[in-house]
Amino acid sequence: MSGAPELFRQAVAALRSVRPRPEVEIAEVRPPQRLAPWSFALSAEVDGPAGEVAMGRLVLLHDPEGEQAWDGVLRLVAYLRVELDPELASDPLLPAVGWSWLTEALESSSAGFRALGGTVTQTSSARFGDISGPPRTDDLELRASWTAEDANLAPHGEAFCTLLASAAGLPPVGVTAFGQRQG
DSSP, X not given: OTTOOHHHXXXXXXXXXXXXXXTXXXXXXXXXXXXXSEEEEEEEEEEETTEEEEEEEEEXXXXXXXXXXXXXXXXXXXXXXXXXXXXXXXXXXXXXXXXXXXXXXXXXXXXXXXXEEEEEEEEXXXXXXXXXXXXXXXXXXXEEEEEESSSOOHHHHHHHHHHHHHHTTOOOTTOOOTTXXXX
């Protein structure tokens, strides 16, 4: 990060300071190179008893000149994919619920943001023939971006981890779901 603007270095340090709940694993990954002069990215996974339940990526883009569409100089881009139970996948309200996971996470973390936009997509796939894997899968994908009001991106990183936990169906921190026992 040699030569990076101070604002970008502060933003990256704030994202690196995020400590998610134990079920959410985050790691630094190579960011996209052509979307902005400066970028940084994190990947995240939530594992369940049968393997990966949800995965996501959070990308920080910084353009010191600013982008008109961003309404600022620090833009966050989030991607989430979560496997769904077939019963839940058929719910017509699912896209609105998926979007609320993001907005509630941002608001509850006190992340200062503006220019929020994105999409929520439901997919169902059926496998035939010699393709391995389950015969049917149902997924939800959320793609969103927003502009951070300042370089303190720790609340944004925390909101991203909360989004993943909500999508994966994890109970709030400190709450044990029925059927779970503390070991």
